Amino acid sequence: MQRTAVVAGGGISGLTACYHLVKDAKASKVILLESSSRLGGWMRSTRTEDGAVFEHGPRGMRPAGVVGKNALCMVSELGLGSDLIAIPRSHPAAKNRYLYVNKTLHKLPSSLGGVLRTIPPFSSPLFLCGLRDFTAPRGSQDDESVHDFFSRRFGKELADIVIDSLCRGVFAGDCRQLSLRSCFPFLHEAETRKRSVILGMATSGAVKTPELDSALSKRAKDERWSQWSLREGMQMLSEALEDYIKQRGVEIHKDTPVEALERTPNNSWKVKLPSGSITADHMFSAVPGAALSRLLDPIAKPMADTLRQLNTANVAVVNLEYDGEVLPVSGFGHLIPSFEDKAVLGIVYDSLTYPEHNRKGSPSTRLTVMLGGAWFESSLGDPTSVSAEEILSLATAAAAAQLEVKGKPSRAIVSINKSCIPQYTLGHWKHIENLFSYIKQHNLPLSLIGASYQGVSVNDCIYNAKKSVQSLAGC
Numbered sequence: 001m002q003r004t005a006v007v008a009g010g011g012i013s014g015l016t017a018c019y020h021l022v023k024d025a026k027a028s029k030v031i032l033l034e035s036s037s038r039l040g041g042w043m044r045s046t047r048t049e050d051g052a053v054f055e056h057g058p059r060g061m062r063p064a065g066v067v068g069k070n071a072l073c074m075v076s077e078l079g080l081g082s083d084l085i086a087i088p089r090s091h092p093a094a095k096n097r098y099l100y101v102n103k104t105l106h107k108l109p110s111s112l113g114g115v116l117r118t119i120p121p122f123s124s125p126l127f128l129c130g131l132r133d134f135t136a137p138r139g140s141q142d143d144e145s146v147h148d149f150f151s152r153r154f155g156k157e158l159a160d161i162v163i164d165s166l167c168r169g170v171f172a173g174d175c176r177q178l179s180l181r182s183c184f185p186f187l188h189e190a191e192t193r194k195r196s197v198i199l200g201m202a203t204s205g206a207v208k209t210p211e212l213d214s215a216l217s218k219r220a221k222d223e224r225w226s227q228w229s230l231r232e233g234m235q236m237l238s239e240a241l242e243d244y245i246k247q248r249g250v251e252i253h254k255d256t257p258v259e260a261l262e263r264t265p266n267n268s269w270k271v272k273l274p275s276g277s278i279t280a281d282h283m284f285s286a287v288p289g290a291a292l293s294r295l296l297d298p299i300a301k302p303m304a305d306t307l308r309q310l311n312t313a314n315v316a317v318v319n320l321e322y323d324g325e326v327l328p329v330s331g332f333g334h335l336i337p338s339f340e341d342k343a344v345l346g347i348v349y350d351s352l353t354y355p356e357h358n359r360k361g362s363p364s365t366r367l368t369v370m371l372g373g374a375w376f377e378s379s380l381g382d383p384t385s386v387s388a389e390e391i392l393s394l395a396t397a398a399a400a401a402q403l404e405v406k407g408k409p410s411r412a413i414v415s416i417n418k419s420c421i422p423q424y425t426l427g428h429w430k431h432i433e434n435l436f437s438y439i440k441q442h443n444l445p446l447s448l449i450g451a452s453y454q455g456v457s458v459n460d461c462i463y464n465a466k467k468s469v470q471s472l473a474g475c
């Protein structure tokens, strides 16, 4: 690719775009502009002097599927293979997930026996929900809330308890507002193809992607990994990408917010920065949709208006460390359905999942309590003024009540992550379609990447950034 590519936003999406611009597209000049003083975006790990690692954003990635294989391919190429820590599917952190309902922890079934029997908090065996799917009619609308979809196909109890919790544990969102088509596109597609979601999924067939095979994806398959992280935390991935792109000549500017965009007569961009402006032949926007809307107003007003309609949620992330091994159960963590407690979304048992991240020298328990999400304002108040002490006291009270973890934590870190998780609410797919068709119709030299559009997981961000660069470069 000739000429100058400018990437706005140095989170995992922007970093991945730079990586593929220099590696595959052989772009002649790449400039990365990041408004804050560090790269990585929400990928942020704190390392303490006694060897502990605390994650404030993503804490694990799945190796499965095309997007999982693709991320492992990049991790392999970055030479991070020996730093990878993997959880096999037989590990308690892979098998045991809990729901906190009626003030009690309930393990979700992980075997056939568990779905054939009635187990609390459910009023009938879960396999009966599966039977409904074979007879339920196909949906008739072009979009439907996640809750409506699951109620229709699997019953209201499953939707109220399991799906409500799942959406809190992935999107920090309300399944009554979230779109099935955008949040779980494979389920929408399975229903469209086969009417029964179970049949549709069972007959979808694995996509063959030999080009994404790597030493790590082979290990993941052979060793049956369920998820993975890195020895010094997920931030190692953004740091490795930063080193890689720096060595290959990407110009990195931190503390440099893009302030405005203007079109030039020869279909380039004038990118306005605090210290002046630069010219971009092509822009990759890896900033959140709301930030891009400010840059495109008034030059592409219909796009700016659509971008403003994309929703996000705030999440308070509280990392806690206690002396000793004090958890009453073993597993990944538990989620709390919204009818039980709106404010506290769930608790991750980090010290059991990744003991490699525990402090050295003396036993400890590390937990992450996540609060707020779609219920932030209604249950915790304004994220710009809520007090960290108040959030900490709610988090420690939740750990004490739900896990009997008493006493004062030996360490606590509170992060109020504002607008950190995009909410793909009803009609999101139409907004995305409108944005992409506006770019095409107006021949804008602009690519949209990042969690705001087509997947919030790190795997999705990496995959979409790569696809975007490759489609432009014709690779």
Ligand SMILES: Cc1cc2nc3c(=O)[nH]c(=O)nc-3n(C[C@H](O)[C@H](O)[C@H](O)COP(=O)(O)OP(=O)(O)OC[C@H]3O[C@@H](n4cnc5c(N)ncnc54)[C@H](O)[C@@H]3O)c2cc1C
Residues within 6 Å of the ligand: 008, 009, 010, 011, 012, 013, 014, 033, 034, 035, 036, 039, 040, 041, 042, 043, 056, 057, 058, 059, 060, 061, 256, 257, 258, 259, 286, 287, 288, 291, 315, 317, 417, 420, 421, 449, 450, 451, 452, 456, 457, 458, 459, 461
């Ligand atoms: C608490 C939490 C837990 C999560 N857990 C997981 C998990 O376990 N597994 C998983 O797969 N995913 C997880 N995710 C999701 C995943 O981490 C994010 O979706 C992903 O990191 C988003 O990356 P991004 O690069 O698209 O955006 P961001 O990380 O938001 O990066 C955007 C960057 O743009 C910069 N920027 C903004 N405006 C401008 C401007 N005007 N000019 C220049 N730069 C600008 C920002 O400073 C930022 O660095 C989690 C997210 C959160 C918040």
Ligand SMILES: C=Cc1c2[nH]c(c1C)Cc1[nH]c(c(CCC(=O)O)c1C)Cc1[nH]c(c(C)c1CCC(=O)O)Cc1[nH]c(c(C)c1C=C)C2
Residues within 6 Å of the ligand: 061, 062, 097, 098, 166, 168, 169, 170, 171, 172, 227, 315, 332, 333, 334, 335, 345, 346, 347, 348, 370, 421, 456, 457, 458, 459
């Ligand atoms: C309680 C809040 C949250 C917890 N994690 C996240 C939030 C908002 C964010 C998050 N978690 C996952 C992803 C990636 C999804 C993907 O497609 O890979 C994101 C953005 C992984 C995940 N975590 C849980 C589930 C069921 C998933 C989906 C993938 C998988 O099955 O592994 C469960 C879970 N998340 C949290 C807790 C306490 C929890 C408990 C069981 C925290």
